[in-house]
Amino acid sequence: MWGNTRMVVLTAICASLYAAILIPFKVIPLIPGVTEFRPANAVPIVCSLMFGPAAAWGSGFGNFIGDFFGGMGPGSLFGFLGNFFYGLIPYKLWGALSSREPVPRGPLSWLLLAYVILLSSTVCGVTIGWGLNLLGFLPFSVLASIIVTNNSVVALVLSPLLLRALYPRVKGSGLHYTDLLEGRALSAGRARLWGVLLLSLGAFGGLAWGELISLGTVKLRLIQELGMTTATGAFDVGLGMLPAIALIVLGLALL
Amino acid sequence: MAIYLYLDRESPIHRLHPVTKVSSLVLLFIAPMLVIHPVVLFPFLLFLLGVGVTSGCLTNLRRVWPFMVTLFTFTFLIWCFFYGGQREVFRLAGLRITQESMLFGLGMALRLVLLFFVGLVFLSTTRIEELTAGLQRLGLPYIVGFTLSLAFRLVPVFMDSALVIVQAQRSRGLDFGRGGPLQRLRKYLTVIIPVFMTALRKADGMAVALEARGFRAGQERTSCFRYSFSRLDGLALVAAVSFNVLYLMLRHWGMGLVG
């Protein structure tokens, strides 16, 4: 990926497009200093399905550049990570589930795209929610659900239209990642299936599990015994969610 | 379009080595995370103000103060109501505000504003290339740093073209202010698609131009930057480290926390 000059340029383009659309909306915060209404969040999904890994790095960088305009802090690290996943998952998942073009035409491809969007948004929300709760900034329950909702609603509305407009043109101009990166074989069929399964479990399970811990419905005895309970629930969520994060990472590795 | 916060000044802070800047940034991000008591955090605020004055970057506060005030108020109120605590001050529609929650809210609000302030000082005194140079000396591969700085350069280019496109579509009768939220969201497509397509048209040209300049000659790269460490760098690092040590010690002695 870094060895291909076009991919390098596309990474920079994805990042700057994402940031350029993010920044004007920084003035409409949902949670001051943490997140805002982000119509730009369809960009990583669309870019991912067209530019593959370039979009993963591009989304991470783009979000980081956006952080320069309100809210660069320790949380930026998790913002990078969450958005990296957000741009990484769509193309991997689509490639694992379908061999057709990611332009929604029939009901099946609509459903598939919706699943890709939901799963990517959830992983993004879980990662950032976990990270910022670990830092003690915000409860997981508030942030994760805002991110998941924001990302999936915006992406569900915009990305089918964007894909229809952009995908054929990208494919036609030879900038699709499969045309640029040769020899990128997908993992074996079975591993791929496991990957999808583990990723889904980690994401949706993680979201539910995180909500339960964060709302105090589930109390982790280990944390209490260690005397690490705090008002922000930093360690309850931070440590309690490690299994979910591990599942996500493992799932991605298998995809 | 000038969108970044960087201020081109000659100050001791501006002259710091990129590695010092990046490391201090990380260290100063950690320090206020260690304690929460507003009184303990106060010296950190004074320190930052001092740095701000030295570097002449307080003018940027004019651009961001509304944001900082919102951040402070919002955080304070949230934690006032949700922290809990024993010594009740008053009760409002079932929500209790206690002395502890107020103190914690104040601390948390101060912490977030301080973190924001640290970022602000960094961005006002550090060029993009210093950021990437610093990261590269700390182990980031050249090509990744290059990509990041290229992205920084392109943001204003695309924002400018987005502004022109908005005008072009408005002259063709598109009213961005009309319609429900979903409809409005869809109207952004008439902007996003041309921005995208102009970017794509550039992509090939940029890649060719990079190649034509011997982007991948294979030799070991040299650098046009000659940064050197000075006594000031030592001083900056000592200051950044000592806040961490101080706060860790306070924490160890059970101070600096609330409740």
Add this chain to the structure above:
Amino acid sequence: MEAVTVEDLSFTYRGAASRALEGIDFSQAEGEVLAVLGRAGAGKTTLVRCLNRIIPAFYPGELEGQICLFGRPVDHEGVSQLAGQVGMVFQDFEAQLFSTDVRQEMAFGLESQGLSYREMESRAGRALDQVGLGGELRRDPSTLSGGEKQRLAIASILALEPRLLILDEPTTDLDPLGKERLLQVIRGLRDQGLTVILITHESADLTGLADRLVILSEGRIAQQGHVEELLPQPASLETHGVRPAPLSHLLSCLGLSFRADGLQQVHGILEKRGLRFDPCRYQELLEKGKGGAYGSVILQVEGLEFSYPDGRKALGGIDLEVREGEFLAILGHNGSGKTTLAKHFNGLLCPCHGRVLWRGRDARSLGLAGLAQQVGYVFQNPDHQLFAATVEEEVAFGPRNFGLRPPELQHRVYEALEIMGLRGYEGRDPFRLTKGERQRLAVASVLSSHPQVLILDEPTTGLDYGEQRRMMDQLKWLNESGHTVIIITHSPWVIAEYAHRAVVMSQGRVLADGSLREVFDREGVLREAGFQLPAVTALGRRWGFVPLSLEEFLYCCSPKSLVDF
């Protein structure tokens, strides 16, 4: 020694049906300036990209034939290895600058060659001096003008000390001043002995610059030879989509064919040969021109002042009237306020002081929606407005926004496409059209809303000569069929041959406003606005008249009076 020898070169892009280049043979001696001419799509860029191996390394396809640079075949060289030998500069200056200050831009290529700090410093300094940007090391490239950006791009290549410099349409996107400055730089490089290949479609730039020409047509060499030999053949240049250099063209029309470098020289020659100006014929011309009576005042601007939100003053007190049926050209430096003024005409911007009147009504009361429907605005870069999946949808977008529904909508779309010569393109993807077609589509997509006034910002920039003519002829037709047309342009011949009236702007003020001949007679004002008269007009003024085209010049001078030696 030969710097470049190309033998029987052919190339087919992967997946393409036909060859992009076929049987190309030419050679270039060291220290020569070779110009490659031809219409858009003739294969000029493809040809030079073969020289530094971008083709086939970067654009795969089938390459045949032999290329030698400085006596060595390049078959086995990589693009990066050649980067030190062959430098290349492109039309789009935005896409070849990568850094946030001039210093790093200069160092970028040098760093990857592993040069020492000291070496970099001296090379960067030398190259910047060569292009006239010495001492600008700390500048942010985004604060430079287009011309300066292009010169910076050249400097960053020169620092690599290439033996061959390839310039791919470097002047196309520049204003006249930037262009002149750039040509000066290239002349300087030639004088220092650098071998240069220059792609252009302006043959006027080549007098006193190029040694030899190669004219491409549909991937083949149509003609090649010395400048003295090819430039004075206007007819053959024109068939290959190249605008003939006006002075050479004039001389050849007068039956004189020899090399003439500048106005001074041509003037001297014609004077010596006793060219006579015929005032009666000129009077005839003036009488004929008076016929065009315009309608009532359609747009009016009173005491217009405008400042941007950051406080920069863009317009300082402008009064202007536009009558129905006029063909108006606004000219001036970049940043003189031309575009800002034009954006007031259709309500995109609202005046800080003063007012804009549409048929006597304050534009404010009409709002953007009301005014934009009457006053169509075509933006400079067509890519800044095309978004739809098909040409038809694109053209229907405007009228649909203004509330039109089928079948009237359908009718409007076809009509606009017809006018702009795009019938049959309905289902095509706008993204894949050529630049010329996209520009015409942009006009069609504004035309379909039936505006009474049409404003076009730089309608001919980036188009080749044939496309420029076509675009302007279509605008002329529109004007003759009742539209009021306002163009903002830098192109002297476009103004001279098409506009009726010119408004000259500088620093947010109107310097001159009047009929074309009046304005073209005010040299001082034009100089202040950085505008260069078309060569033929400038020549005519030496005899005391203002011809707007070659035909007019010839009409007013009796060629028979020429003395044969």
